[in-house]
Amino acid sequence: MENKTETALRKALLEDGELSYDLYEFEMEYFVDDWYDEMDYDKDDYIFVIDESEGDVAIVLITKEEELLINEEARDRLKLLWSDNYVKNLNDFMPFFLERLSVGVFPIIGLNLINTDSGEVKKAK
Numbered sequence: 001m002e003n004k005t006e007t008a009l010r011k012a013l014l015e016d017g018e019l020s021y022d023l024y025e026f027e028m029e030y031f032v033d034d035w036y037d038e039m040d041y042d043k044d045d046y047i048f049v050i051d052e053s054e055g056d057v058a059i060v061l062i063t064k065e066e067e068l069l070i071n072e073e074a075r076d077r078l079k080l081l082w083s084d085n086y087v088k089n090l091n092d093f094m095p096f097f098l099e100r101l102s103v104g105v106f107p108i109i110g111l112n113l114i115n116t117d118s119g120e121v122k123k124a125k
Contacts, residue, residue, distance in 0.1 A: 008052050012052075013090050019075070
């Protein structure tokens with residue numbers, strides 16, 4: 001059985017539901033510089049952060065080129081990065097998202113692009 005947080009996340013991420021810029025401004029914007037630092041320290045190509053409050057959802061995606069993508073732009077870029085694995089990856093990460101959000105901590109996912117003989121593979125850590 002889904003709880004309200006999971007329902008909100010699934011709607012926003014998997015059904016292209018509404019995203020809240022107000023939630024980004026109120027709860028996430030303050031931490032963006034810290035996320036840049038964390039991404040640099042971990043040598044990530046991208047960092048993906050999500051938040052949910054009272055049914056509102058906000059998403060941040062930061063690139064190694066220091067491009068800050070918020071909400072729809074972040075979701076659209078993540079879809080491009082994960083392409084056919086977008087739904088699978090989000091379903092796989094859903095327990096992590098819910099666990100972190102339930103204790104008041106942002107779920108943060110570092111992404112690295114890894115080249116292989118068969119082409120470019122997108123991996124999360």
